Amino acid sequence: MNFSNEIKIAPSILAADFANFGAECVAIEAQGCDWVHIDVMDGHFVPNITFGPETCVALRPHIKGIMDVHLMISPVDKYIESFASSGADIITAHVEADPHIHRTLQAIRASGAKAGVALNPATGIEEIEFLLDMVDLICVMTVNPGFGGQKFIKSQINKIVKISKMIGDRPIHIQVDGGVTVETAPLVSAAGADVLVAGSAVFKGGSVDNPNIYGSNIRALRNAAELALVK
Ligand code: DX5
Ligand code: ZN
Numbered sequence: 001m002n003f004s005n006e007i008k009i010a011p012s013i014l015a016a017d018f019a020n021f022g023a024e025c026v027a028i029e030a031q032g033c034d035w036v037h038i039d040v041m042d043g044h045f046v047p048n049i050t051f052g053p054e055t056c057v058a059l060r061p062h063i064k065g066i067m068d069v070h071l072m073i074s075p076v077d078k079y080i081e082s083f084a085s086s087g088a089d090i091i092t093a094h095v096e097a098d099p100h101i102h103r104t105l106q107a108i109r110a111s112g113a114k115a116g117v118a119l120n121p122a123t124g125i126e127e128i129e130f131l132l133d134m135v136d137l138i139c140v141m142t143v144n145p146g147f148g149g150q151k152f153i154k155s156q157i158n159k160i161v162k163i164s165k166m167i168g169d170r171p172i173h174i175q176v177d178g179g180v181t182v183e184t185a186p187l188v189s190a191a192g193a194d195v196l197v198a199g200s201a202v203f204k205g206g207s208v209d210n211p212n213i214y215g216s217n218i219r220a221l222r223n224a225a226e227l228a229l230v231k
Helices: 019-030 055-060 077-085 101-111 125-134 156-167 185-191 212-230
Strands: 007-012 037-040 066-072 090-094 115-118 137-141 173-177 194-197
Touching: 007 212, 019 037, 019 055, 019 156, 019 212, 037 055, 055 066, 055 077, 066 077, 066 101, 066 115, 077 101, 090 101, 090 137, 090 185, 101 115, 115 125, 115 173, 125 156, 137 156, 156 185, 185 194, 185 212, 194 212
Parallel strands: 007 037, 007 194, 037 066, 066 090, 090 115, 115 137, 137 173, 173 194
Antiparallel strands: none
16 A cells, blocks of 8 residues: 555445445445545444444455544544454544554554554644654544434644644555545645545435446545645
Protein backbone atom coordinates (compact mmCIF):
# COMPACT_ATOMS: atom_id res chain seq x y z
CA MET A 1 0.00 0.00 0.00
CA ASN A 2 1.89 3.06 -1.28
CA PHE A 3 1.26 6.46 0.28
CA SER A 4 -0.48 9.11 -1.80
CA ASN A 5 -2.33 12.16 -0.58
CA GLU A 6 -4.67 12.35 -3.55
CA ILE A 7 -8.36 12.46 -2.63
CA LYS A 8 -9.74 9.03 -1.83
CA ILE A 9 -13.42 8.19 -1.42
CA ALA A 10 -14.12 5.45 1.13
CA PRO A 11 -17.78 4.39 1.19
CA SER A 12 -18.95 3.13 4.57
CA ILE A 13 -20.91 -0.10 4.17
CA LEU A 14 -22.94 0.97 7.19
CA ALA A 15 -25.22 2.56 4.60
CA ALA A 16 -25.28 -0.53 2.34
CA ASP A 17 -27.85 -3.34 2.22
CA PHE A 18 -26.95 -5.48 5.25
CA ALA A 19 -28.33 -8.59 3.54
CA ASN A 20 -26.04 -8.12 0.56
CA PHE A 21 -22.62 -6.83 1.70
CA GLY A 22 -20.51 -8.87 -0.74
CA ALA A 23 -22.34 -7.59 -3.82
CA GLU A 24 -22.41 -4.06 -2.39
CA CYS A 25 -18.60 -4.07 -2.02
CA VAL A 26 -18.16 -5.34 -5.58
CA ALA A 27 -20.57 -2.65 -6.83
CA ILE A 28 -18.90 0.31 -5.12
CA GLU A 29 -15.44 -0.76 -6.25
CA ALA A 30 -16.68 -1.23 -9.83
CA GLN A 31 -18.14 2.27 -9.59
CA GLY A 32 -14.80 3.83 -8.72
CA CYS A 33 -14.41 4.05 -4.96
CA ASP A 34 -10.88 3.95 -3.56
CA TRP A 35 -11.20 2.21 -0.19
CA VAL A 36 -13.99 0.24 1.48
CA HIS A 37 -14.70 1.48 5.02
CA ILE A 38 -16.04 -1.03 7.53
CA ASP A 39 -17.59 0.32 10.73
CA VAL A 40 -17.31 -2.13 13.61
CA MET A 41 -19.51 -1.19 16.60
CA ASP A 42 -19.93 -3.01 19.88
CA GLY A 43 -22.94 -1.50 21.69
CA HIS A 44 -20.56 -0.43 24.46
CA PHE A 45 -18.10 2.15 23.12
CA VAL A 46 -20.91 3.36 20.87
CA PRO A 47 -24.65 2.83 21.24
CA ASN A 48 -25.00 0.70 18.10
CA ILE A 49 -23.94 -2.87 17.16
CA THR A 50 -22.83 -3.84 13.64
CA PHE A 51 -20.50 -6.73 12.93
CA GLY A 52 -17.22 -8.37 13.91
CA PRO A 53 -14.11 -10.02 12.49
CA GLU A 54 -16.00 -12.91 10.87
CA THR A 55 -17.85 -10.44 8.67
CA CYS A 56 -14.49 -8.99 7.63
CA VAL A 57 -13.25 -12.50 6.79
CA ALA A 58 -16.36 -13.04 4.66
CA LEU A 59 -16.00 -9.66 2.92
CA ARG A 60 -12.30 -9.87 2.12
CA PRO A 61 -12.69 -11.93 -1.11
CA HIS A 62 -15.22 -9.37 -2.36
CA ILE A 63 -12.89 -6.38 -1.88
CA LYS A 64 -10.01 -6.02 -4.36
CA GLY A 65 -8.60 -2.81 -2.91
CA ILE A 66 -8.08 -1.42 0.55
CA MET A 67 -10.19 -2.83 3.39
CA ASP A 68 -10.29 -0.02 5.95
CA VAL A 69 -11.58 -1.24 9.30
CA HIS A 70 -12.78 1.35 11.83
CA LEU A 71 -13.07 -0.17 15.29
CA MET A 72 -15.56 1.57 17.54
CA ILE A 73 -15.09 -0.99 20.28
CA SER A 74 -13.79 -1.03 23.83
CA PRO A 75 -11.75 -2.93 24.86
CA VAL A 76 -9.95 -3.08 21.54
CA ASP A 77 -6.53 -4.69 22.04
CA LYS A 78 -7.70 -8.27 22.36
CA TYR A 79 -9.51 -8.13 19.01
CA ILE A 80 -6.70 -6.67 16.89
CA GLU A 81 -5.20 -9.97 15.86
CA SER A 82 -8.51 -11.36 14.60
CA PHE A 83 -9.23 -8.22 12.54
CA ALA A 84 -5.67 -8.28 11.17
CA SER A 85 -5.96 -11.93 10.17
CA SER A 86 -9.28 -11.17 8.46
CA GLY A 87 -7.16 -9.29 5.92
CA ALA A 88 -7.73 -5.69 7.02
CA ASP A 89 -5.24 -3.36 5.34
CA ILE A 90 -5.85 -0.57 7.85
CA ILE A 91 -7.11 -0.91 11.40
CA THR A 92 -8.20 2.24 13.19
CA ALA A 93 -8.77 2.38 16.93
CA HIS A 94 -10.18 5.24 18.97
CA VAL A 95 -7.89 7.18 21.26
CA GLU A 96 -10.74 7.16 23.81
CA ALA A 97 -11.32 3.37 23.71
CA ASP A 98 -8.62 2.14 26.09
CA PRO A 99 -6.15 3.77 28.50
CA HIS A 100 -3.13 2.71 26.41
CA ILE A 101 -3.53 3.84 22.82
CA HIS A 102 0.27 3.68 22.36
CA ARG A 103 0.16 -0.04 23.09
CA THR A 104 -2.84 -0.49 20.81
CA LEU A 105 -1.04 1.17 17.89
CA GLN A 106 2.06 -0.95 18.52
CA ALA A 107 -0.13 -4.04 18.37
CA ILE A 108 -1.78 -2.95 15.12
CA ARG A 109 1.56 -2.35 13.40
CA ALA A 110 2.94 -5.61 14.80
CA SER A 111 -0.03 -7.40 13.24
CA GLY A 112 1.10 -6.23 9.80
CA ALA A 113 -1.78 -3.80 9.23
CA LYS A 114 -1.43 -0.04 8.82
CA ALA A 115 -2.35 1.77 12.03
CA GLY A 116 -5.02 4.41 12.32
CA VAL A 117 -6.08 6.49 15.31
CA ALA A 118 -9.53 8.09 15.53
CA LEU A 119 -10.55 11.16 17.50
CA ASN A 120 -14.10 11.82 18.67
CA PRO A 121 -15.39 15.36 18.11
CA ALA A 122 -14.65 16.37 21.73
CA THR A 123 -11.09 14.99 21.74
CA GLY A 124 -8.20 17.43 21.30
CA ILE A 125 -5.21 16.96 19.03
CA GLU A 126 -2.75 16.93 21.94
CA GLU A 127 -3.84 13.30 22.47
CA ILE A 128 -1.93 12.29 19.34
CA GLU A 129 1.05 14.65 19.52
CA PHE A 130 3.39 11.90 20.73
CA LEU A 131 1.98 9.20 18.45
CA LEU A 132 2.84 10.64 15.06
CA ASP A 133 5.66 8.20 14.35
CA MET A 134 3.28 5.30 15.09
CA VAL A 135 0.33 6.09 12.83
CA ASP A 136 -0.44 5.82 9.14
CA LEU A 137 -3.84 7.48 9.41
CA ILE A 138 -5.61 9.96 11.67
CA CYS A 139 -9.40 9.75 11.54
CA VAL A 140 -11.22 12.94 12.50
CA MET A 141 -14.78 12.09 13.49
CA THR A 142 -17.10 14.79 12.20
CA VAL A 143 -20.11 13.20 13.93
CA ASN A 144 -20.35 11.39 17.26
CA PRO A 145 -19.62 7.77 16.32
CA GLY A 146 -22.42 5.21 16.29
CA PHE A 147 -24.75 6.00 13.43
CA GLY A 148 -24.75 6.95 9.78
CA GLY A 149 -26.72 9.87 8.40
CA GLN A 150 -25.85 12.42 11.10
CA LYS A 151 -25.13 16.10 10.62
CA PHE A 152 -21.54 17.18 10.02
CA ILE A 153 -19.96 18.99 13.01
CA LYS A 154 -18.31 22.09 11.55
CA SER A 155 -16.00 22.79 14.51
CA GLN A 156 -13.91 19.82 13.33
CA ILE A 157 -12.63 21.70 10.28
CA ASN A 158 -10.24 23.66 12.46
CA LYS A 159 -9.07 20.39 13.99
CA ILE A 160 -8.24 19.06 10.51
CA VAL A 161 -6.26 22.22 9.72
CA LYS A 162 -4.29 21.87 12.97
CA ILE A 163 -3.60 18.16 12.40
CA SER A 164 -2.49 18.90 8.87
CA LYS A 165 0.07 21.43 10.20
CA MET A 166 1.13 19.08 12.96
CA ILE A 167 1.92 16.16 10.64
CA GLY A 168 3.85 18.33 8.15
CA ASP A 169 5.32 16.15 5.43
CA ARG A 170 4.95 12.84 7.29
CA PRO A 171 3.21 10.15 5.20
CA ILE A 172 0.04 10.14 7.32
CA HIS A 173 -3.48 10.12 5.87
CA ILE A 174 -6.07 12.47 7.33
CA GLN A 175 -9.43 10.74 7.15
CA VAL A 176 -12.76 12.45 7.78
CA ASP A 177 -15.68 10.34 8.92
CA GLY A 178 -19.29 11.46 9.32
CA GLY A 179 -21.67 13.72 7.46
CA VAL A 180 -19.49 13.97 4.35
CA THR A 181 -21.60 15.27 1.44
CA VAL A 182 -20.96 17.32 -1.70
CA GLU A 183 -21.44 20.38 0.51
CA THR A 184 -18.96 19.37 3.23
CA ALA A 185 -16.39 17.53 1.05
CA PRO A 186 -14.76 20.78 -0.18
CA LEU A 187 -14.45 22.08 3.37
CA VAL A 188 -12.56 19.01 4.57
CA SER A 189 -10.31 18.67 1.54
CA ALA A 190 -9.36 22.36 1.71
CA ALA A 191 -8.55 21.84 5.40
CA GLY A 192 -6.13 19.02 4.51
CA ALA A 193 -8.08 15.75 4.58
CA ASP A 194 -7.31 13.19 1.87
CA VAL A 195 -9.59 10.24 2.77
CA LEU A 196 -13.31 10.99 2.76
CA VAL A 197 -15.54 8.37 4.35
CA ALA A 198 -19.13 8.62 3.16
CA GLY A 199 -22.03 6.31 3.88
CA SER A 200 -25.32 7.98 3.05
CA ALA A 201 -23.82 10.24 0.37
CA VAL A 202 -22.53 7.24 -1.63
CA PHE A 203 -25.37 4.75 -1.20
CA LYS A 204 -28.36 7.11 -1.43
CA GLY A 205 -30.59 6.44 -4.39
CA GLY A 206 -28.64 3.40 -5.64
CA SER A 207 -28.64 -0.37 -5.20
CA VAL A 208 -26.70 -3.36 -6.50
CA ASP A 209 -29.27 -3.49 -9.31
CA ASN A 210 -28.82 0.20 -10.01
CA PRO A 211 -25.13 0.74 -9.20
CA ASN A 212 -24.58 3.64 -11.62
CA ILE A 213 -26.01 5.92 -8.95
CA TYR A 214 -23.15 4.86 -6.64
CA GLY A 215 -20.76 5.89 -9.42
CA SER A 216 -22.32 9.32 -9.86
CA ASN A 217 -22.41 9.86 -6.09
CA ILE A 218 -18.72 8.91 -5.80
CA ARG A 219 -17.74 11.19 -8.71
CA ALA A 220 -19.73 14.09 -7.26
CA LEU A 221 -17.94 13.77 -3.92
CA ARG A 222 -14.53 13.47 -5.56
CA ASN A 223 -15.14 16.45 -7.85
CA ALA A 224 -16.36 18.60 -4.97
CA ALA A 225 -13.31 17.69 -2.88
CA GLU A 226 -10.80 18.18 -5.71
CA LEU A 227 -12.27 21.46 -6.86
CA ALA A 228 -11.55 22.97 -3.45
CA LEU A 229 -7.86 22.15 -3.95
CA VAL A 230 -7.38 23.98 -7.27
CA LYS A 231 -8.83 27.28 -6.03
C1 DX5 B 1 -20.12 6.70 12.24
C2 DX5 B 1 -19.34 5.88 11.24
C3 DX5 B 1 -19.30 6.49 9.88
C4 DX5 B 1 -20.66 6.57 9.23
C5 DX5 B 1 -20.63 7.61 8.16
O1 DX5 B 1 -20.00 6.16 13.49
O2 DX5 B 1 -18.00 5.73 11.68
O3 DX5 B 1 -18.40 5.79 9.04
O4 DX5 B 1 -21.08 5.39 8.71
O5 DX5 B 1 -21.93 7.70 7.68
P1 DX5 B 1 -22.48 9.02 6.97
O6 DX5 B 1 -21.59 9.27 5.80
O7 DX5 B 1 -23.86 8.63 6.59
O8 DX5 B 1 -22.40 10.12 7.99
ZN1 ZN C 1 -16.29 4.97 10.29
